[in-house]
Amino acid sequence: MAIDRTVLVSPDAMGQIDKAAADSGIDSFGLMRSAGAHVAAVVLARFPQAQRAVVLCGPGNNGGDGHVAAKLLERSGMEVQRFGMEPKPGGDAARARALFPGDICPFADWRPRAGDVIVDALFGAGLDRPVSGDVEALIERAGRAKTPVVAVDLPSGLSGRTGEPTGACFRALHTVTFAALKPGHLLMPGRELCGEMHLCDIGIPARLIASDDTVWRNHRGLYAAHMPGSAASQHKYTRGHLVVFSGPLISSGAARLSAMAGLRCGAGLVTVAAQPSAVMVQATHLTAIMQRAIRDVAELTDWLGDSRLSGFVIGPGFGDLEKARAYTSLLAEAGQPVVLDADGLTAFAGKTEELAELFAGETRLVLTPHEGEFRRLFADLADDVTLSKIDRARAAARAQNAVVVYKGADSVIAAPDGRAAVNADAPASLATAGSGDVLAGIIGGLLARGMPVFEAACAGVAMHGEAARRAGRGLTAEDLPAHIPAL
Incomplete structure (x- = not known):
C-alpha cells in the first residue's frame, strides 16, 4: 500500500x-x-x-x-x-x-x-x-x-x-x-x-x-488547488497589485528584492512605495516595477483609497519603526492581506497585543520572523523549553490571528486554526543576506493574486526553496527571483 x-x-x-x-x-x-x-x-x-x-x-x-x-x-x-x-x-x-x-x-x-x-x-x-x-x-x-x-x-x-x-x-x-x-x-x-x-x-x-494534530510536511497538496490560474481574459489588474514599502536610501535594496520576487511569482503590477529620498536610487534599478513616493501617513491614506491595491509587504530595510507601526495600522484598515517582515516585525516588539487588535477578524496577516525576531516578539514562547518549534509557531499564530512563518532550516508555517506545516527540504544556500526579503515578496505576490493566507505561505516557502535549488550553490539573494518557479 x-x-x-x-x-x-x-x-x-x-x-x-x-x-x-x-x-x-x-x-x-x-x-x-x-x-x-x-x-x-x-x-x-x-x-x-x-x-x-x-x-x-x-x-x-x-x-x-x-x-x-x-x-x-x-x-x-x-x-x-x-x-x-x-x-x-x-x-x-x-x-x-x-x-x-x-x-x-x-x-x-x-x-x-x-x-x-x-x-x-x-x-x-x-x-x-x-x-x-x-x-x-x-x-x-x-x-x-x-x-x-x-x-x-x-x-x-x-x-x-x-x-x-x-x-x-x-x-x-x-x-x-x-x-x-x-x-x-x-x-x-x-x-x-x-x-x-x-x-x-x-x-x-x-x-x-x-491524527487530530493537523500538522504536515510542507508539500504541494496543501496549496496546489489554491494556486492562481491563467486565463486569456486576464489583465494586469486582475493578476493583483502588490505594494512593497521601501526604507531610506541606504537600505532600499531589500524592498527591491521583495518587489522583484512578487513580480516573478505572477503579480500583475508591483509598486515600490519609497520615501522621497530613495526615489532616485530606486529609479536607477527598477524597470518593470513601478514607484510611488510616500512621504507620510497622509499621503499613504490618500493612496489606499485605490481599491486595486491587493497586497502589501512592509518591513524589509524599512528602518523607521514608528512609521512602520503607523503604516501597518493604515494597511490593517485597508482590509487587504499584509506581510510583515524584518523591521515591520521589530516595530511591534513589546506591542504584539496592539498588532493583534489591528488584524482582528478574518486572517489576512503573515508574520515571517527568523529566530531572533521571533524572540523579540514572543520571548515567553521562545524561552519555554517544553515547547517544540511547531508549538511556538502555533501559539504565536493564535495570539496574533496571523499565519506565522517561523523561518529557519526547519521553517514552520502555522495558522490560527492550528494547521501547521514543516518545510524540511530548503537548501543550506538560503542562509544568505536578503533571502528573507525574497520570501516576503513571494508570499506577498501570491496574496496579491488572491491566494488564501495559509496556502500562500506554504506555497511561498516551497517556491523559495525551489528557487534556491535552481540557483545552485553560491547563490546570492539577487539570484533568487530569476529562479522562482512558474506557477
Whole structure:
C-alpha cells in the first residue's frame, strides 16, 4: 500500500495508531516482525562490509524490533551481539526475545572495534527524558570511535515531539521509522541527528495513520488547488497589485528584492512605495516595477483609497519603526492581506497585543520572523523549553490571528486554526543576506493574486526553496527571483 510521507504524527498519536491497529485485529507481533525486517534490510544494504552488528535493545517494543533485526542479521551470516535490557514480560518484545535466545550484555561491556555497526533499538520515540548514565557513556564511546549507527524509529536521546536532544543522544547515519514521520524527524537538530530517513510500510492501514494534530510536511497538496490560474481574459489588474514599502536610501535594496520576487511569482503590477529620498536610487534599478513616493501617513491614506491595491509587504530595510507601526495600522484598515517582515516585525516588539487588535477578524496577516525576531516578539514562547518549534509557531499564530512563518532550516508555517506545516527540504544556500526579503515578496505576490493566507505561505516557502535549488550553490539573494518557479 502507498504510505503517506506528508503527515506528521506525534509519538503519543503513534501509540494510539498502534493500539488501533491491534484493536482492529491486525497481528501486532506481525507488525514488529515486519519492522525488524526493515531494520535488518537497511543494515545489510548500507553496511555490506560490517563485521559485527551491535544491537542495543531497550525494554519496550523498540527493543523488540531490535531482537527481530538481530536474529535476521545473524541468519544472514553477520556476527551479532546484543546489549541492553530484558524486555517487559508478556508483550510482543518478550516474544521476539524468546525467538532469539542468547546473552544480552550490560552496556558497559561493549568495546568498539573496527567493522562494528550499532543498531540503536533502545527507546525510539517513546522516551522524552534524558537517557541513563550507562547509556550516555555508551553514546560517548560510540562517538569517539565513530561507530556508525542505524536508529530504530529515532536516535535514542532525541525527542520525537520537539526534535531536541533530551541529553546525550546518538547521531545516526540512518534512521528507520514506520507508518508515519514524527515531528522530531524534521525539526532541527533532529533532522541532522537522524541522518538518512527510511520511512517503511509495516502493514498498518492508511485509514489508521491519521491524527487530530493537523500538522504536515510542507508539500504541494496543501496549496496546489489554491494556486492562481491563467486565463486569456486576464489583465494586469486582475493578476493583483502588490505594494512593497521601501526604507531610506541606504537600505532600499531589500524592498527591491521583495518587489522583484512578487513580480516573478505572477503579480500583475508591483509598486515600490519609497520615501522621497530613495526615489532616485530606486529609479536607477527598477524597470518593470513601478514607484510611488510616500512621504507620510497622509499621503499613504490618500493612496489606499485605490481599491486595486491587493497586497502589501512592509518591513524589509524599512528602518523607521514608528512609521512602520503607523503604516501597518493604515494597511490593517485597508482590509487587504499584509506581510510583515524584518523591521515591520521589530516595530511591534513589546506591542504584539496592539498588532493583534489591528488584524482582528478574518486572517489576512503573515508574520515571517527568523529566530531572533521571533524572540523579540514572543520571548515567553521562545524561552519555554517544553515547547517544540511547531508549538511556538502555533501559539504565536493564535495570539496574533496571523499565519506565522517561523523561518529557519526547519521553517514552520502555522495558522490560527492550528494547521501547521514543516518545510524540511530548503537548501543550506538560503542562509544568505536578503533571502528573507525574497520570501516576503513571494508570499506577498501570491496574496496579491488572491491566494488564501495559509496556502500562500506554504506555497511561498516551497517556491523559495525551489528557487534556491535552481540557483545552485553560491547563490546570492539577487539570484533568487530569476529562479522562482512558474506557477
